[in-house]
Amino acid sequence: QVQLVESGGGLVQPGGSLRLSCAASGFTFTSAAMSWYRQAPGKERELVAAISTLGRSRSYADSVKGRFTISRDNTKNTVYLQMNSLQPDDTAVYYCRVRYTDSWGQGTRVTVSS
16 A cells, blocks of 8 residues: 655754655555645645656745755655755644645654744
8 A cells, every 4th residue: 555654854943954755655656746745733734845757847835935845766766855944934744645646644743943
């Protein structure tokens, strides 16, 4: 079955960086567009970034453009989210999702605080 395992979250100071990873298995990764979502306390889950099957097309929420970069390594069945210039508003649980499906990871928590 589909498995998505996120890692890389943690506590970081404002202005800092983190790289999230999502290791995928149980499906043909190279045929799947992937995405990252986040859910902050008391807010709805929102799309942060998405990437096409070969990585040639990427899209971002306006709130993270220029700070976050989504990428993938199809040899490792892994999708990444590089997050720079983190701010307290980026605090959330970050989820990996196979795009256009109901397959989600368990999430990894990111806390931006001094």
